[in-house]
Amino acid sequence: xxxxxxxxxxxxxxxxxxxxxxxxxxxxxxxxxxxxxxxxxxxxxxxxxxxxxxxxxxxxxxxxxxxxxxxxxxxxxxxxxxxxxxxxxxxxxxxxxxxxxxxxxxxxxxxxxxxxxxxxxxxxxxxxxxxxxxxxxxxxxxxxxxxxxxxxxxxxxxxxxxxxxxxxxxxxxxxxxxxxxxxxxxxxxxxxxxxxxxxxxxxxxxxxxxxxxxxxxxxxxxxxxxxxxxxxxxxxxxxxxxxxxxxxxxxxxxxxxxxxxxxxxxxxxxxxxxxxxxxxxxxxxxxxxxxxxxxxxxxxxxxxxxxxxxxxxxxxxxxxxxxxxxxxxxxxxxxxxxxxxxxxxxxxxxxxxxxxxxxxxxxxxxxxxxxxxxxxxxxxxxxxxxxxxxxxxxxxxxxxxxxxxxxxxxxxxxxxxxxxxxxxxxxxxxxxxxxxxxxxxxxxxxxxxxxxxxxxxxxxxxx
Amino acid sequence: xxxxxxxxxxxxxxxxxxxxxxxxxxxxxxxxxxxxxxxxxxxxxxxxxxxxxxxxxxxxxxxxxxxxxxxxxxxxxxxxxxxxxxxxxxxxxxxxxxxxxxxxxxxxxxxxxxxxxxxxxxxxxxxxxxxxxxxxxxxxxxxxxxxxxxxxxxxxxxxxxxxxxxxxxxxxxxxxxxxxxxxxxxxxxxxxxxxxxxxxxxxxxxxxxxxxxxxxxxxxxxxxxxxxxxxxxxxxxxxxxxxxxxxxxxxxxxxxxxxxxxxxxxxxxxxxxxxxxxxxxxxxxxxxxxxxxxxxxxxxxxxxxxxxxxxxxxxxxxxxxxxxxxxxxxxxxxxxxxxxxxxxxxxxxxxxxxxxxxxxxxxxxxxxxxxxxxxxxxxxxxxxxxxxxxxxxxxxxxxxxxxxxxxxxxxx
Ligand SMILES: Cc1cc2nc3c(=O)[nH]c(=O)nc-3n(C[C@H](O)[C@H](O)[C@H](O)COP(=O)(O)OP(=O)(O)OC[C@H]3O[C@@H](n4cnc5c(N)ncnc54)[C@H](O)[C@@H]3O)c2cc1C
Numbered sequence: 001x002x003x004x005x006x007x008x009x010x011x012x013x014x015x016x017x018x019x020x021x022x023x024x025x026x027x028x029x030x031x032x033x034x035x036x037x038x039x040x041x042x043x044x045x046x047x048x049x050x051x052x053x054x055x056x057x058x059x060x061x062x063x064x065x066x067x068x069x070x071x072x073x074x075x076x077x078x079x080x081x082x083x084x085x086x087x088x089x090x091x092x093x094x095x096x097x098x099x100x101x102x103x104x105x106x107x108x109x110x111x112x113x114x115x116x117x118x119x120x121x122x123x124x125x126x127x128x129x130x131x132x133x134x135x136x137x138x139x140x141x142x143x144x145x146x147x148x149x150x151x152x153x154x155x156x157x158x159x160x161x162x163x164x165x166x167x168x169x170x171x172x173x174x175x176x177x178x179x180x181x182x183x184x185x186x187x188x189x190x191x192x193x194x195x196x197x198x199x200x201x202x203x204x205x206x207x208x209x210x211x212x213x214x215x216x217x218x219x220x221x222x223x224x225x226x227x228x229x230x231x232x233x234x235x236x237x238x239x240x241x242x243x244x245x246x247x248x249x250x251x252x253x254x255x256x257x258x259x260x261x262x263x264x265x266x267x268x269x270x271x272x273x274x275x276x277x278x279x280x281x282x283x284x285x286x287x288x289x290x291x292x293x294x295x296x297x298x299x300x301x302x303x304x305x306x307x308x309x310x311x312x313x314x315x316x317x318x319x320x321x322x323x324x325x326x327x328x329x330x331x332x333x334x335x336x337x338x339x340x341x342x343x344x345x346x347x348x349x350x351x352x353x354x355x356x357x358x359x360x361x362x363x364x365x366x367x368x369x370x371x372x373x374x375x376x377x378x379x380x381x382x383x384x385x386x387x388x389x390x391x392x393x394x395x396x397x398x399x400x401x402x403x404x405x406x407x408x409x410x411x412x413x414x415x416x417x418x419x420x421x422x423x424x425x426x427x428x429x430x431x432x433x434x435x436x437x438x439x440x441x442x443x444x445x446x447x448x449x450x451x452x453x454x455x456x457x458x459x460x461x462x463x
Numbered sequence: 464x465x466x467x468x469x470x471x472x473x474x475x476x477x478x479x480x481x482x483x484x485x486x487x488x489x490x491x492x493x494x495x496x497x498x499x500x501x502x503x504x505x506x507x508x509x510x511x512x513x514x515x516x517x518x519x520x521x522x523x524x525x526x527x528x529x530x531x532x533x534x535x536x537x538x539x540x541x542x543x544x545x546x547x548x549x550x551x552x553x554x555x556x557x558x559x560x561x562x563x564x565x566x567x568x569x570x571x572x573x574x575x576x577x578x579x580x581x582x583x584x585x586x587x588x589x590x591x592x593x594x595x596x597x598x599x600x601x602x603x604x605x606x607x608x609x610x611x612x613x614x615x616x617x618x619x620x621x622x623x624x625x626x627x628x629x630x631x632x633x634x635x636x637x638x639x640x641x642x643x644x645x646x647x648x649x650x651x652x653x654x655x656x657x658x659x660x661x662x663x664x665x666x667x668x669x670x671x672x673x674x675x676x677x678x679x680x681x682x683x684x685x686x687x688x689x690x691x692x693x694x695x696x697x698x699x700x701x702x703x704x705x706x707x708x709x710x711x712x713x714x715x716x717x718x719x720x721x722x723x724x725x726x727x728x729x730x731x732x733x734x735x736x737x738x739x740x741x742x743x744x745x746x747x748x749x750x751x752x753x754x755x756x757x758x759x760x761x762x763x764x765x766x767x768x769x770x771x772x773x774x775x776x777x778x779x780x781x782x783x784x785x786x787x788x789x790x791x792x793x794x795x796x797x798x799x800x801x802x803x804x805x806x807x808x809x810x811x812x813x814x815x816x817x818x819x820x821x822x823x824x825x826x827x828x829x830x831x832x833x834x835x836x837x838x839x840x841x842x843x844x845x846x847x848x849x850x851x852x853x854x855x856x857x858x859x860x861x862x863x864x865x866x867x868x869x870x871x872x873x874x875x
Contacts, residue, residue: 369554403513
């Protein structure tokens, strides 16, 4: 019976994908590549065909690419009904329908949710609405920001020194603009890579002329009488005049539209099993609803089966492909999504790459190169194992460390390596901020417990 | 067949024309230790690939010397020149390679290779015109050798009129890359070889001096006057780098072009497709780098600590030979690996190595070979192999035909 259903589904079933961006597109392509012949509907609230986001804070801001030209290459014709510029507003998993903002409904046999995340806005709505205050997530955001920067902005204020904020600061400095960056933690990138690497990123910014303020928070954005932003107030009582504010406070998962649907979806994303099938709110896996990309969180065997939410380009691709495969294959052919987390960034002329889950670690060792030269490989350790690695301008070695993580290689690293300096012989505290304190948010979030973790005692209530 | 004899057989010139059955045999035992003091021979794709990214593996000539008698060529030794970056580890390697790259590729010189394209077309067509109305040509001597040498001269900034002199110096040096020639030639050859290197060094030193005073748009000028974030190269470093670029830069391309033509003449239907569609040369060259890589073995590596490969512990300071030509035909990695198939989707070959030492000149070699093969296909009338297999050079590492005689009905 089940096999018959899959056969039928592949031939004439209806698949809907909500979220017409990276994960959604790659999933659609995979569905067709693997022989799905039924009808496919792509629902996206943005008016554009799928485009690529990483260039928005890099090449686009640098003026090397136009924001309108970051379209994702489509690897094959996906023959889909496109519902662009229309948001999904609700989901009925019993009737298998997606409700749309224009009142329409889309029926499906299988559904993929790939709604990603949105930029966390400045919390004070009136201040967020001031002219000159931006976030950077979408093509429209990039168009607006570029236009303003091109129109003679002299000083830019970046709130939050995560990857995106730091890339914005880098691009603006390259254009010769004055840049101030405020960060609650002790340095840039601290949430994602820890304090040791954060200190390197800090030197990088200072050397490149960024006015970097750490251990401070922004308390208010101040506008002039015309409703245009003119100054930023900080918790150390300083005030910085500025023409443009870029709010880079991390992201919010696009799950609001699923409220009341019965799915296990909330602020931390949509929980799925290793095969991308969404859980319902009771923790029971659904059969027909899948999730992939930034919006999903799923257990990873290499990291203690903790649920990982990843805001990584490569994860969106791999998870979209796995979800698509699993949507149209018999149960026994399903594949787990076991992608090794990997991330890149480029800022101030430095190529930064990481694999694994740095925030899981408590210690770090610099196994190659040197922090002061900003050309190094660092390895993160947790409970005697290598769990992540980062390189600055040294990416060709990363593959080796990835294999070490996959093999659960021991930490600290006891053997010699090429270009190992005295500073790298001993592990040191990786210096991640206390996860219970708010920061702009890392791009990897660990949540949940290992099924093997016996410290938890669960006592069901007896009625 | 014992494992020891397998490695010997690969080195034996008698098997040069088709070593692939031996490689297939080798793949059955992914780690072969050849004799008590001999190298550890690694042949499977994934093992080679991971060793090329392994920070416990050294390319430093000093570490290699300590690893025991080196049967393989030592291009940079004994001439007073410091080792070039191919024989160094980070951080020195990184510094020199970066400075060299700033004279060669992005971001500083994004167009240097690309802009050579019209020039390359011109050189190729001059050489083909030079065949005249001959009915038979030796593709090696008349084409595959002079073309890349001319290109690298142009790129470095060696004057055209010096080319014959310069070639006289390169010839013995290249011959010196062949261990058999070195052995057979004895002390006399050694002397000749050394002289050629010294003279080449002096010749280049003259050019470098001149370029320091009057820089032009060429790589020697850029290397001599480099002063980026990494500082500048010493004069000796500039010379060592230039010698490396000259020799590594063309010696491999000769074989790539020759192997390419040989392979195409053995696959006439693909040759015909190339004649109709020059763009196919891009895919053909990629597949060639997998199927007939000009560098067959990377013999210049040693491990600075004990390492384990497929359960075999290789003790610190061993000689490692990475047989990339075997890895490129590893059935664990490539479907139907012995088939020459330019339409392959999955073509991540090891032909240019991988990791920090991956071929510096790859973009140049690719473009040269694409142009060479597509123009040969376009212009040669009815080309046929005269001898198959052709006579091969001695060298097992840089493998390729010594001559490739082709009968033609004329040139278009
Ligand atoms: C400026 C920037 C720079 C980045 N740089 C890097 C980098 O260098 N390296 C890296 O690894 N990653 C980077 N990323 C992250 C990477 O872009 C994301 O991981 C990736 O885009 C995730 O793809 P996705 O398809 O899951 O989500 P998204 O790309 O966010 O797509 C989700 C789509 O769904 C739409 N949507 C949301 N809700 C609804 C709804 N209810 N109905 C219909 N449609 C909806 C959204 O509007 C969006 O178009 C960057 C991101 C940004 C914004």
